[in-house]
Amino acid sequence: MEKYIVSGKNFCIEFQKEKNCAYISGGYFGEIKLSKAHFFMCEIKDLKTGKKQDISSLSNWESVLVEESGEYIRFSFSAPEGIRNIRILLSGEKYDDRIEWHTEVVNDNPDFSVMSVSYPTPSLNAPYFDLFVPINSGRVFKDAGNRGFSHDSNNEFVISMHYFAVYGKNSGIYIGTEDPDACVKRYRINAKDNSAEIRVDFFGIDGNKPENSFKIRGISKWQYFEGDWYDATLIYKDFVYKKASWLPEINEDGRPDTPRKFKEAPVWIYDYVPNSEYQRDNMPRTLAIRNYPDDYWYNAPIQLQKELNVPLVYHVYNWHKIPFNVEYPHFMPAKPEFIEKVKKLKENNIYVIPYINSVSWEADDKEMDHEVNFENTGKFGCAVKDDGTNWTFPYPQTTLSGKNVGLVQMCPSFDKWHEINFNTVRQMEKEIDIDGVYFDQVSACIGRPCYNPQHNHTTGGGSYWVDGYNKMMEKINSKKPKDSFYFSECVTEGYMKSFDGFLSWMWVASDEVPAYPAVYSGYIQIFGRLTGGKKADDVEFFKFQTAKSLLYGQQIGWCNADVIYNAEKLDFFKKIVKLRYDYKELFISSYMLRPPFVSSNLKPKYTEPNLRFKSEVEMAQVLSGAWKFKDQSKIVIFITNIASTEAGFELAFDANEYGIDSYTIPEEFNIINGKCKIKGTLAPTECKAWEFVKK
Known part of the structure; x- marks a missing residue:
């Protein structure tokens, strides 16, 4: 021994x-x-x-x-x-x-x-x-x-x-x-x-x-x-x-390959075009299903934009003739009403970005006589387990013959898959006046070890999963229109060079901290939290997640436009969106400081989680965050009171860590034993910022 x-x-x-x-x-x-x-x-x-x-x-x-x-x-x-x-x-x-x-x-x-x-x-x-x-x-x-x-x-x-x-x-x-x-x-x-x-x-x-x-x-x-x-x-x-190989180049204006209008845009919404008869009852299950008039999907966003009076980005589902989750990847043609109403939306300072799925092929698409289908093409490019079976995932939607949908995960090394996605995007951009494309699941999908010996990658391990999708996106980006915005789902870092933005819709769990923004602020646009679905009627949850979006440096929202119909939601939403838009230059080129310590006389509230999360969400009523311009010119401290009552608060941070000696301190703050502190009250749903300006 x-x-x-x-x-x-x-x-x-x-x-x-x-x-x-x-x-x-x-x-x-x-x-x-x-x-x-x-x-x-x-x-x-x-x-x-x-x-x-x-x-x-x-x-x-x-x-x-x-x-x-x-x-x-x-x-x-x-x-x-x-x-x-x-x-x-x-x-x-x-x-x-x-x-x-x-x-x-x-x-x-x-x-x-x-x-x-x-x-x-x-x-x-x-x-x-x-x-x-x-x-x-x-x-x-x-x-x-x-x-x-x-x-x-x-x-x-x-x-x-x-x-x-x-x-x-x-x-x-x-x-x-x-x-x-x-x-x-x-x-x-x-x-x-x-x-x-x-x-x-x-x-x-x-x-x-x-x-x-x-x-x-x-x-x-x-x-x-x-x-x-x-x-x-x-x-x-x-x-x-x-x-890291995935880190994009940035300059004093953030990502040079991302259009500035999308860096400045403060707010996102999502919704879907109503089902046609052919689409049957196949719908996005996670999204709230509501009984609104057929014109809601384009009229409500226009009303919301007028209330907010800022550029608004609209992420649109179900715009295609095929049913949701069925007959993928055959997304074109588009519904005629979508092509028509996109023009009206854009006339009202709304950027329109439709959904496609860029990861999965529906296994029974041959039923609808698609010339290129899973049976004659897709099965040769799907990701394969070491036992020879495919990675196939069941979904609740159904094919025309009544079969439950199985979406097969494609191997990103498959060149034909790159070609299909490239051609789909080019056709969309040619035939519809859109402002970008959402590539669903790419940065959300778990990288699978693929053991198909016929594929052009090492079997099992390696970087081919990320490399394959980045290669696909490099091809698609090579013909990307100048003012377009490409984004994907969730925030897996390895795909960062390929996209302008990540949809952070799942940032709604308990126990969250802003570690990702602390690393990647300025390198990619991060936006969205799911406050709809089963939480659509939870106003406190909506306010809590909306406030956190600001403090985490995210663009706000990814909610439904029906926020326009809820006065309490809309009032708070407008305050946060305005603050985010007022500080758009900060979030284009800044980094996140250690969040200040903040306490309040108001006790936290608790609510059931969204999605598949299990732990109830503790909602502090007063929240705070701190950001510094990359040129060191200003430090900005944000604070929000999400409660409908006045809140007392105490806020503190390490003066040396923030480098406060080099800044003019707002008169409300004091430095005591190395801590920069403030004590005060916030009005109901008040959101404010303090600026520390370089001397």
Whole structure:
């Protein structure tokens, strides 16, 4: 038995090597302890029997070798469970505050394939810790070890960035799987019984093939840090700015490839054109289904625009002749009434952007005699599991013959899929006077390991998923009209170069923090929160999410135009939209500061969540955020009272962290013991901003 210790500033990792295995035996990163556990997992497949098995650093290895110096520690694991000619090589580079792991798989066994190997991660424990997970904008689960939390990216919401943080009151550990190529991965997080485990699987390059040797892309970084989710986010931000392949170019005016009118637009709405007889009762189920006149879909947006008196962007569904979720990807032709009314909408300072789905092919489209259909074309390009079956997802809509819809996920490497999407967009832009296109699901869809050996990519793992869609969008963008806006669903970072905007409609969960804007403000337009559907009548929820949109730097809304019919919603909406429009230059070129601490005499309210989220949403009545112009000319502090009653508040932030000494401080503020503070009251539903101007 041999013991090895890697230590640095406020961290220590103890490794134990026995004859046939090695593991972490203890240690700490600040307040967070390391548990006795393996530090990597691997799945291998017997190609003769099809049987898979998990192995780890604690498995029975024929040989385990350790090499250590002042700069590194290296492990070589050979022949797991009697399976010869498979090795896992780990190299940990030592730094003062962290260790960075590189992983290599050497498989010379003709009977086995390495299907995945996890980035090295430790098992953690502490009597109390908070857990940051990069779901949507970022979520912090307080006291996660006692409250419990689990997540599997195969089954649940998309991971938008690639780092985690576990921390106590003052310090903790940052775990970043810092892959500059955004390869396909699977994330599993579990917290219970005062412990936390984070597993990130890298799918094997040439998986399902024998003798597949490869290196994991990027590193696993374990770093000590002081603070909370915001401080961990700054570590990840540093990686992104230095190494990420997906970061677009920006200048003092933000993204040069995004039309300025869309950078300035403060508000979005969505709705759908009423069903035709041919479309039957197939409708977008998540969207609110209401009994409005047939002209509502274009008249209500015009009324709303006149109330707001700002440019309004309209995301339109169901504009096509085919039924929703049926006969995809055959989106053209458009309904004649849509073509006609688009002109009227644009005359009223409304930008019109229709929906298409750019990920899925409906499996039974042959029923309607489409010349190019799934049977003769699509099936050759769909993503394939390692057992040879397709990734097919059921939906509640039905085909003309009454079959339930199955949407098959396409492999983004399929050139014919690129061609179909390119031709669809060009035809839309030629025949309809639109202002852009929404490419549904691209930046929301979980990257799947595809094992079709006929496709032009490595089977299993690699960056081909992101690369494929980015290649498709590069082709589409090459002919993009000058003033058009292209956007996609959710905010998966690897697609950022391809789109002008991301629809953040799922940023409506409990425990949210603005980590994503803290990294990516100015690099892409982020907008929208779903306040409709089952929450359409919840006015408090609407106000809460609308206020948070402003504080997170998002463009406001992605609500239905029927907000015009609700006086309480409309009154608050107008205030937030005006403030967002007044500060449009700030949000074009700024970065988010650590949110100020704000407290109020008003107690939070609670409401049921939207979508598939489970935890009830705690709605603070007074909310605040802080932004600084990138040229350092101003700091702007926003505060909102979403309550219908007056609110007392206290707001504070670290004067040194904000660099307040260089700014003229509004007279209401005082600096006490290094904290810049203000105490006061807000009128019912008041929204305001303070400016700190550079001296």
